[in-house]
Structures are given as structure tokens and as C-alpha cells.
Amino acid sequence: MATTTRKKQIGLKPGGDRRYAHVVGWGVEIPERVLTNHEIEMMVDTNDQWIRERTGIAERRIADDRDTTVTLGVRAARKALSHADLNPSDIDLIIVATSSPAYLFPATACLIQDRLGATDAGAFDVLAACSGFIFALGLASAQIRAGMVNTALVIGTETLSRIVDWTDRGTCILFADGAGAFVLHASEVPGGVQHVVMHSDGSGGELLCAPSGVRPTWNGTPAPDVLTQMNGREVFRFATRVMVSATEEVLDKANLTTSDIDVVVPHQANLRIIQAAARGLDLPMDKFIVNIDRYGNTSTASIPIAVAEAVESGRIRPNDKIVLVGFGGGLTWGAALIEWQVMATPASAAREVVREGWYIVARIRSLMRRVFRFLEAVLGGSPTSEALRAEEKARRSSSKPSNNDKPER
Ligand code: COA
Secondary structure, eight states: OHHHHHHHHTTTOOHHHEEEEEEEEEEEEEOOOEEHHHHHHHTTSOOOOHOOOOOOOOOOEOOTTTOOHHHHHHHHHHHHHHHHOOOOOGGGGEEOOOOOSSOOOHHHHHHHHHHHHHOOOOOEEEOOOOOOOOHHHHHHHHHHTTSSSOOOOOEEEEEEEGGGGGTTTTTTTBBBOOOOOOOEEEESSOOEEEEEEEOOHHHHHGGGEEEOOOOOTTTTTOOOOOOOOEEEEHHHHHHHHHHHHHHHHHHHTTTTTTOOSSSEEEESOOOHHHHHHOOOOOOOGGGBOHHHHHBBBOOOGHHHHHHHOOOOOOOOTTEEEEEEEETTTEEEEEEEEEOOOOOOOOOHHHHHHHHHHHHHHHHHHHHHHHHHHIIIIIIOOOOOOOHHHHHHHHHHHSSSSSGGGGGOO
């Protein structure tokens, strides 16, 4: 199995060698449908020139009606696994960052786990708005470095177009859809995700929010305003401050200065915010990856999409020190320092076929489980108290330690 192969390759001794969390695969899913500024001119009182000058956005992508946050995330994840040449069965942990989940629960991560057939993975969501990908990366890399897991999938996926108020010119010009994913893997080679800083200030929560539709009380009426609301000027002011402070903080932790950074990948919210961060850090704009002109603000997906494009175009190279920095509703903000070590290794055709087969089996397995659960409910009815007692007895006897399980002294 690939996990075994990888574990052998990296030669980690349990509890022994120092562990590092490397990004070994990345993938993006960009919806095909382009929505231009000119099209938005037909919807609200705005114009292409204003949007370009105030935000840097020329166009953005909108998910197909048949797509969801889950389907975009699955496609990005599959590409990332293919890049890493790993199978879904190798994944120990899936963390999805999203601001536009299809459900409050189940977690988007669980639905993606099922679609991938990542049967050994624990899966959960992180809700930290546009900082979510950095927060998820922090959690996953910490799990790997602590020896809790070997392989983690971190996904940022959004269908923000579904929670945007298309009559509000202050927000609808900004937000868009897309997904990006990283595969992280344990290695004894120094580098990878080195430090992550995360911050929150809930006192600014109302500056950027999307009420969930949850009733205010158990017998109340659901809130009518469930779409995204934002105080653009305040968020702008906050963003320009924290992009600089978070970058400086993560560099401080690594005893580095801005002159050591090769590339900064900022959250793509507004070109003027990125330019202000560059001025605040006294760095030239050519160190910053910018693709907001083509994709708008895809929240948690913006950083992994920008990283993947920068790697593919050669802007990020092995041994580069890169800073990912972002901010969002919450308020939240954070930064990650990565020493980039791994270049794309083309997956073998045979293993690609195995992976494709795995995804088909995953769909069948998921369907069978649903059918089995249905039949169990119809035929078995509610479990009787005798059956529950017998089950509990069996569970206890199977969890009793045998002589072979005695701990070593
Ligand atoms: N088209 C045309 N005019 C617009 C407009 C639009 N889409 N949106 C606002 N305006 C108008 C305003 O009504 C205002 O008019 P007034 O002076 O007559 O009152 C004027 O443009 C300036 O508005 P202001 O809100 O000061 O613009 P701005 O330069 O701050 O730009 C944002 C607005 C939203 C683009 C900007 O504040 C921003 O990007 N903020 C950060 C938002 C963000 O990043 N959110 C995501 C966080 S993850």
C-alpha cells in the first residue's frame, strides 16, 4: 500500500525522529462559468472601471447549478491526491475550511470523505471565514508534526455565489466560487509548514457576516437576512493592518525577516489591500502572488488556488520560503510560513487507474451502506433491550486486554 511505501521512504521511527509536515500535492477546481464586471453592471448600479480600480477584479467564476461546495472540493482533492500519487485510503485526516457549507451539519468534510472513499480518515470542518484555509493548515500540520497522523488533506471550497446578495453592489462584485486542496505528508526532511499564527476578534463579528438561518429561539421565525452582509470600509481598514502584523509575527517565530521571504501568497480579497500590505512590509509587489483579477474573492479557496498556480508557473520553487497570509469574517486573521520542498511528481498511469477505480468503488460502497442501513431499519426495527445488552456484553469482552496485550514494563 502507498502509505507503507511512503512510511518506508521517510523512515520515521515511531516516537523517534523529528517530523515535518510537507505539502506533497495540490489541486484546484475552477468553475467554467465566467461572470464579468460588465455582466454585473446589468444587475446592480456599478461599472467595470469602478470595480477594477477599487478591487482589481475583472471577472470571477460561478459554480454550475449542479455543483456544490462538496463537488468542487472533491474535484480539487482528487487532483491533489493525483499530484501526490497517494490513494484515498492513505488519508488519515480531512479538514475542510469553508464559509459556504451546504449544511450546518453534516460537515462538508464528511461528505467529501465519503465521495473520495477515504475510509480511514477522520473528517471535520473549520469555520474561520476567509482565514479558514490557514487555520486548517495549522491544525493539520500540527497533527502531523505531533505524530498523530501521517497524511492529511486540507481543502478550501466555496460556493459563495449562493450566499451573496446579488442586489448589494458592495458585496456581489467581490465574492466568487472555487476550490483548492493540499495533501500534507509526514517527512523527516526539514522544511514544510514551519509556523502558523492564528488570531480572532469576535468584537468585529458584525462587520462581515452571513446569518445562518438558524431560528433565534426554539419557537422563533428564521432570520430573513441570511445573505452576506459587510461593512467594506471597516473590513478594509482591519485587513491592511493585520496582513502586515500576521506576516511579521510568523516571521518572528522563525527568526526571519521580510528579506528572507521569496514569495507572499495573500488572501485575494482586494488588490488595494495586497498593495497596502506590500507597502507596510516594505516588499516589492513582484513578491506577491495576485490572481484576483481572474477569480475575485473565493474565501478559503483563494490561497490554495494562488499557491497551486504559482507552483505550476514556476513562481514558487523548491527551497523557497513562502508566507501565506489572510483575514476574514470573525474577525479572523493568520499567516503560515512554509519552506517549499516538493515539486510535482507526475503520477504513474497505472496508479491513476487504481485511484479512478477506487472512486467508483467509493460511490458503490456509499450506496450499499445506505441500502444496508435502510434494510436494517425496515427489517430489524428498533433494537430490543436484550439485543442491546448482548451487544454491550460482546463489546466489553472484546475490549478486555488479553495476555498478549499486556503493556511492556
Ligand atoms: N460600484 C460603484 N460604486 C460603488 C460600489 C460599486 N460596486 N460600491 C460602493 N460604491 C460607492 C459607494 O456608495 C460610495 O459612494 P458615495 O461616496 O457616494 O457614498 C463610494 O462608492 C465609495 O464607497 P466605499 O465603500 O468607500 O468604497 P471603497 O473604496 O471602500 O470600496 C470595497 C468598497 C467593498 C470594494 C472595499 O471597501 C473593500 O474591498 N473592502 C474590504 C472588503 C473585503 O475584503 N471583504 C472580504 C474580506 S475576506
